[in-house]
Amino acid sequence: MTENNQYLVFKLDKEAYGINIKEIYEVLRLKEILITEIPNVPKYVEGIINLRGNVIPLINLRAKLKLEKNIINKKNRVIIVNLKGKKVGILVDKILKIFNFHNCKMFSSCREIKCKYNYIKGLYKKQNYQIFILNINNLFDIK
Template identity: 45%
Template sequence: MKGFDQVDGNQFVVFSLNEQLYAFFIEEVVEILRVPSITSIPGINPYIEGVINLRGNIIPIVNLHKRFQLPTPEKNKKNRIVIVQGKNENIGLLVDKINMVTKFDEEHVEPVSNNQTIEEDIVIYYAKHKEQVIGVLNLEKVLYDNHHVS
C-alpha cells in the first residue's frame, strides 16, 4: 500500500460511480478505454462483467458497482474502462466516467478513520478537491480482497 507521504506531488485518475468520486494513483492505471463489446462468462465471480479482447489480450472486466454493492445505472457513452495493472495481469474496471487527472496537495488529504463501515482498507485516503471528497482506493484490495462476496 502506498504511504501517506506518497500522495504529495503524485497524479491521480479520478472517476465517478453513482455520483461518488474515487481515485487511483496514476501509475496504477495502464490506459483508459471507451467501453467495447464485453463477452460475458457464466459461472464466474459475480462482479466480473466479462472479458474484452484488447489488442490480442483477454482482459477481465470488473463492474465496480457490483464490487462495491452499489446500484448499477444505465450504461451511457461516458462510461469508461480503466485498465489497471493487477498482480500478474491487466484488469479492466468499469466506471461511470472519468472526471479528471489531478494532483492533491498533502494538506487536502486525510487518512481514513478506523471506525467506518466501508470494507476494511479499501479506501486509503480521502482527498478534498473543490468542495468534493474523493476516496483514494487501495487497488490491490479492490481487485483481490473479495472475502465478502458469496
C-alpha cells in the same frame, strides 16, 4: 524520492473515487470494446475483453462495491489497471479529471474516515469533491 500524488478521479453513483495514475495502464471508451460474457462468474464480473490480443477480465466497479446497478451508456469508461502484474479492466460511470494532491491533506486512517473496508486508502477533499482514494490491490482478489 517523492510520492506521485496524481490521481485519475472518476464517478460511481454520486461519489468520486481516485486511483493513482502509476497503477493505470490506459483508459478506454466503452463503445470501442466488445464484452464477452462468461457464465458462472460473480455478478460484478461483466465478462472479458480483448485488448490488442490480450484477454482481460472486466469488472463492474459499481457491482463490486455493491452500489445500485445502472444502465451502461456512452459516458462509461474502462480503466485498465495493473494488479500484481496482471491487467484488469474496471468499468466506471465517468471520468472527471486528473487531480494533483501535492498540497492537500489526505485523511488516511480508516478511523479518520470511519470506513471498514481495506480497499479505501484515504480521503482527499479538493474543490467541490470529496474523493475516496482506492487501494486497488486490496479491492480485487488477484492471484
